[in-house]
Amino acid sequence: MKKIGIAIGILAILVIGGFLIQSVQQDNEAAPSDNNATGGPAAPSASKSPEAAGDQQEPASSESPPAELEPAIAYCEKAANDNASSAATRALADKGGLVAILQHEAALGGDPYTCGDYYLAHGGDIDATDPRTDSEHLTPLLFAIKRNDPRMVDYVIDHDADLRKRGGPNDVRPYGYAVFLALQNRSTNYNPVIAQLDKALKASAASGS
Numbered sequence: 001m002k003k004i005g006i007a008i009g010i011l012a013i014l015v016i017g018g019f020l021i022q023s024v025q026q027d028n029e030a031a032p033s034d035n036n037a038t039g040g041p042a043a044p045s046a047s048k049s050p051e052a053a054g055d056q057q058e059p060a061s062s063e064s065p066p067a068e069l070e071p072a073i074a075y076c077e078k079a080a081n082d083n084a085s086s087a088a089t090r091a092l093a094d095k096g097g098l099v100a101i102l103q104h105e106a107a108l109g110g111d112p113y114t115c116g117d118y119y120l121a122h123g124g125d126i127d128a129t130d131p132r133t134d135s136e137h138l139t140p141l142l143f144a145i146k147r148n149d150p151r152m153v154d155y156v157i158d159h160d161a162d163l164r165k166r167g168g169p170n171d172v173r174p175y176g177y178a179v180f181l182a183l184q185n186r187s188t189n190y191n192p193v194i195a196q197l198d199k200a201l202k203a204s205a206a207s208g209s
Contacts, residue, residue: 072100073107076115089122098140099130102152113155120159127162139167145178150192157200175201 069077075092078084092100098116105112120126129137136146141161144152157163164173172180175197182190 070100070104070107071095072104072115075119076101076104076108076112079115079118082118084118084122086122089119089124092119093124093128094131096130096132096135097128098124098126099128099135099138099143100132102140102143102147105152116155126156126159127165129167136169137167139165139174141165141174142167142172142177145174145190145193145197146181148181148188148190148193150196153193153196157196163197163201163204 071092072095075084075088078088096103098119101108101112101116101119108115116124127139127141129139130143131137138146139161141153141156141163144156163175166173168177170177170180175194178190178194178197182188182194
């Protein structure tokens, strides 16, 4: 009986052991390897180290620097606050002087005269020729005549502009320049400006100046 019991025990152990081995084999076959799951070796991680991330530069700013103000406008802004020095007045003389101020009438709100007064009071020359290389080298009076602006002509004359000073590309006097422009541009009425110059010349002759 003992032999039969031992044999039965051994048989039971073999059966259970075989069942466990078969179960383990089935589990191994069902579980895919890392290579089979991805179709190849595992891809390296795409995450970057803090050092690599720090090497990336910030995109350059697309904002352009603010445009620099034209010298006459910058001067007049300072003059409005009584901050334009005599040195600034001399510097502006090399960049157009009073002609440059009158030239920017629109940018100065239609009133270049307040700034012009400041410029002249701080050493600016009413008769200075515009020295800029890209200009016609006009005096303020010649510029006002070319602009065909009676108010501007009056302003310059009232500040004792030289009525006979030559200038411009043809080196002409103010009255002759006004007549020349009138003949060249017959569609434009220069008669008021010519009349102003004629009156000023007669007054100058009468006073002996």
